[in-house]
Amino acid sequence: xxxxxxxxxxxxxxxxxxxxxxxxxxxxxxxxxxx
Amino acid sequence: xxxxxxxxxxxxxxxxxxxxxxxxxxxxxxxxxxxxxxxxxxxxxxxxxxxxxxxxxxxxxxxxxxxxxxxxxxxxxxxxxxxxxxxxxxxxxxxxxxxxxxxxxxxxxxxxxxxxxxxxxxxxxxxxxxxxxxxxxxxxxxxxxxxxxxxxxxxxxxxxxxxxxxxxxxxxxxxxxxxxxxxxxxxxxxxxxxxxxxxxxxxxxxxxxxxxxxxxxxxxxxxxxxxxxxxxxxxxxxxxxxxxxxxxx
Numbered sequence: 001x002x003x004x005x006x007x008x009x010x011x012x013x014x015x016x017x018x019x020x021x022x023x024x025x026x027x028x029x030x031x032x033x034x035x
Numbered sequence: 036x037x038x039x040x041x042x043x044x045x046x047x048x049x050x051x052x053x054x055x056x057x058x059x060x061x062x063x064x065x066x067x068x069x070x071x072x073x074x075x076x077x078x079x080x081x082x083x084x085x086x087x088x089x090x091x092x093x094x095x096x097x098x099x100x101x102x103x104x105x106x107x108x109x110x111x112x113x114x115x116x117x118x119x120x121x122x123x124x125x126x127x128x129x130x131x132x133x134x135x136x137x138x139x140x141x142x143x144x145x146x147x148x149x150x151x152x153x154x155x156x157x158x159x160x161x162x163x164x165x166x167x168x169x170x171x172x173x174x175x176x177x178x179x180x181x182x183x184x185x186x187x188x189x190x191x192x193x194x195x196x197x198x199x200x201x202x203x204x205x206x207x208x209x210x211x212x213x214x215x216x217x218x219x220x221x222x223x224x225x226x227x228x229x230x231x232x233x234x235x236x237x238x239x240x241x242x243x244x245x246x247x248x249x250x251x252x253x254x255x256x257x258x259x260x261x262x263x264x265x266x267x268x269x270x271x272x273x274x275x276x277x278x279x280x281x282x283x284x
Binding site: 003004010011018024026 | 099153156164274276277
């Protein structure tokens, strides 16, 4: 893998994980406040 | 007088702690803070990415690989920061039976675990091209792995009891015991010979990182802090709504 590949893999992994955390939190919140 | 100030300070902190022991008052405040955190997180993370990729120079030795630092280091800061706040909340919960403090530790744990995982994986992706290996069992890497296990252990432990309060208390003791790992992480690079480099930004002698590399680090750190604020507020509101539902049903 090239150096750019390592950089993109690192940023890609980080932001996918953060997006999943945010999506899970929003989903759980919506489910909790649903009547 | 210093003594007078510290007493006033303690009174203010206690007033703050008791004011937000009321979940309804907290939920109202969280309603205002969620959009603010979301905006700050979006703006500062975008700025951080722009500076990380376009405004900061490649390193004279590492080339472009150094750009991994701008996600790896702020994630590591978050991993430790969240753990310390959880331990403080656990202490507040165990001593004063502060409901929100107990809920906070539960809400923050998965986010802390996520940042620790990001720190470990981005570090590994940085280690392969620079050190020639994905992983070494040196003191810094191992102590951060222990931090990840502490988060995972806490998440498993708090839900392992039929009585929720017993789970919360057991988790609180685990958090307090595990806090010893934080100075071990911080000073591991000084106490032992490690492949991992020593601290560059937060150190007594001042930052040793070049000025051109500080803005992306700081922007990303602020963006991550605001992101954490956003997610933890959402998770706290979720937990409060869930408990209210349970009481009413």
